[in-house]
Amino acid sequence: MVNVQKRVLVVGGGLVGSLFSVMLGRLGYTVDLFEKRPDMRTTVIPAGRSINLALAERGIRALRMAGVFDQVEPLLIPMRGRMLHPLNGPLELSSYGQRPHEVINSVSRGELNLRMLAEADKAPNVRLRFNTECTAVDIERRLATFVDHVSGEAFTVEYDVLLGTDGANSVVRDAVVTSGGGTWRTDWLDHDYKELTIPPGPDASYLIEKNALHIWPRHGYMLIALPNLGGSFTVTLFLMKEGLPSFAELTTPEAVNKFFSEQFPDASALIPSLAEEFFGNPTGVLGTVRCTKWTNGRDALLLGDAAHAIVPFHGQGMNAGFEDCGVLFELLGEHGDDWPAVMTKFEQMRIDNGNAIADMALENYVTMRDSVLDPIFQLKKELGFELERRFPDRFIPRYSMIMFHSIPYATSKLRGEIQEEILNTLIGNRNDLSQIDDQLAERLILERLSPIEPGFVSNQ
Numbered sequence: 001m002v003n004v005q006k007r008v009l010v011v012g013g014g015l016v017g018s019l020f021s022v023m024l025g026r027l028g029y030t031v032d033l034f035e036k037r038p039d040m041r042t043t044v045i046p047a048g049r050s051i052n053l054a055l056a057e058r059g060i061r062a063l064r065m066a067g068v069f070d071q072v073e074p075l076l077i078p079m080r081g082r083m084l085h086p087l088n089g090p091l092e093l094s095s096y097g098q099r100p101h102e103v104i105n106s107v108s109r110g111e112l113n114l115r116m117l118a119e120a121d122k123a124p125n126v127r128l129r130f131n132t133e134c135t136a137v138d139i140e141r142r143l144a145t146f147v148d149h150v151s152g153e154a155f156t157v158e159y160d161v162l163l164g165t166d167g168a169n170s171v172v173r174d175a176v177v178t179s180g181g182g183t184w185r186t187d188w189l190d191h192d193y194k195e196l197t198i199p200p201g202p203d204a205s206y207l208i209e210k211n212a213l214h215i216w217p218r219h220g221y222m223l224i225a226l227p228n229l230g231g232s233f234t235v236t237l238f239l240m241k242e243g244l245p246s247f248a249e250l251t252t253p254e255a256v257n258k259f260f261s262e263q264f265p266d267a268s269a270l271i272p273s274l275a276e277e278f279f280g281n282p283t284g285v286l287g288t289v290r291c292t293k294w295t296n297g298r299d300a301l302l303l304g305d306a307a308h309a310i311v312p313f314h315g316q317g318m319n320a321g322f323e324d325c326g327v328l329f330e331l332l333g334e335h336g337d338d339w340p341a342v343m344t345k346f347e348q349m350r351i352d353n354g355n356a357i358a359d360m361a362l363e364n365y366v367t368m369r370d371s372v373l374d375p376i377f378q379l380k381k382e383l384g385f386e387l388e389r390r391f392p393d394r395f396i397p398r399y400s401m402i403m404f405h406s407i408p409y410a411t412s413k414l415r416g417e418i419q420e421e422i423l424n425t426l427i428g429n430r431n432d433l434s435q436i437d438d439q440l441a442e443r444l445i446l447e448r449l450s451p452i453e454p455g456f457v458s459n460q
């Protein structure tokens with residue numbers, strides 16, 4: 001344990017703030033975590049940004065570092081691949097990886113958050129306070145202002161170290177970024193989302209394949225479904241705000257029912273409260289937050305969505321935020337209580353990676369809603385698996401680098417671009433793996449892809 005003196009103020013007790021508070025507690029820091037919502041351990045509150053999420057290797061690695069993975073593991077439902085629901089034609093399972101442990105895991109956001117808050121609360125040096133919303137930060141005076149939603153009172157808190165984990169609409173962000181001499185922006189997507197439910201069948205059975213992430217790709221838009229414990233699925237429609245088809249034109253129960261029964265007939269038959277949920281549930285917006293600075297280099301730092309909110313199509317927002325926690329935890333181990341050094345190093349290590357996963361998440365929307373239907377996509381995927389089997393230390397498909405390993409995002413993006421060129425060269429206009437030139441494959445891989453650093457590769 002490092003010799004720690006500092007009082008750390010954590011603003012936001014969502015997924016990232018709660019996990020990092022567990023880590024800080026273990027390091028012996030005096031931590032005050034302030035969360036604007038009520039305590040989810042005693043109040044039923046809406047899940048917020050999504051009901052369930054895909055947890056992958058990077059997130060699991062950080063949960064293990066914090067010593068909480070054992071509590072989380074029973075909540076996980078492995079998803080082995082994409083179950084594609086074409087408009088016409090049979091269902092098709094397209095596996096994500098090629099080894100048994102290469103799965104992603106559906107997990108309830110609320111349950112995950114709740115377990116990490118409970119774990120943070122066990123440490124005597126970590127204090128949690130709910131119903132308190134941060135309204136302003138004075139970086140120069142190291143003061144944060146809060147409003148207590150129960151009493152209505154405003155109060156200020158002094159800190160030595162400020163961590164902004166208050167999510168995509170962060171209040172802390174502007175003060176931290178501008179005091180570091182940086183700028184930030186949010187790029188909004190022109191597609192929104194809506195969550196719906198496929199309820200369980202008899203005896204909590206699953207009415208569609210349990211161990212898969214279901215996708216109804218429809219080129220310009222899509223529906224997806226992830227399993228929950230207890231037999232239900234959370235279904236999400238991603239669709240343009242305006243245009244044809246769009247949320248703007250789905251204004252009546254008749255329009256919604258018609259759209260679903262024409263475009264997603266099998267799903268529509270499994271969502272009994274379709275129109276009720278459609279008009280009862282909020283429509284969510286999606287955006288990418290890019291900051292040129294995440295710290296003032298002294299005593300204030302952003303983590304998770306506050307620093308780098310991304311669109312959800314790679315299932316990596318939380319995983320990236322958890323990876324932030326792991327990297328910061330290791331840096332505190334290396335540099336002790338020297339926060340300026342830790343924060344500066346952290347920013348250097350993470351900003352390019354944040355931008356890389358933001359770009360790949362945007363690209364993956366097109367993959368999910370469109371490319372998965374293309375036979376060339378499937379051929380490239382199979383060739384990618386074959387090359388991974390033959391050159392495991394050099395060629396790992398990009399999806400696998402992101403989801404099953406901890407190869408830095410920026411490196412994965414760069415290697416992914418080279419790999420895509422190699423796949424395109426090898427496939428040319430061939431339509432069968434048996435026609436691939438093996439010697440050319442070997443030459444291109446040895447020439448263009450250096451061995452991957454083994455520390456980033458997970459062998460489970």
Ligand SMILES: Cc1cc2nc3c(=O)[nH]c(=O)nc-3n(C[C@H](O)[C@H](O)[C@H](O)COP(=O)(O)OP(=O)(O)OC[C@H]3O[C@@H](n4cnc5c(N)ncnc54)[C@H](O)[C@@H]3O)c2cc1C
Pocket residue numbers: 011012013014015016017034035036037049050052053054055132133134135165166167168169170171193236284303304305306310312314315316317318319320321
């Ligand atoms: C539809 C959808 C699907 C997603 N699916 C996945 C997925 O499959 N896999 C994945 O890895 N990621 C996914 N994500 C992304 C993931 O939800 C986020 O990356 C993750 O929640 C970020 O965690 P966070 O703690 O940084 O922010 P949040 O989870 O947003 O937590 C922020 C917390 O701060 C609190 N807060 C906010 N403002 C204040 C304030 N002023 N004062 C005090 N408290 C405050 C909030 O109440 C909240 O509890 C998805 C996102 C969406 C929208």
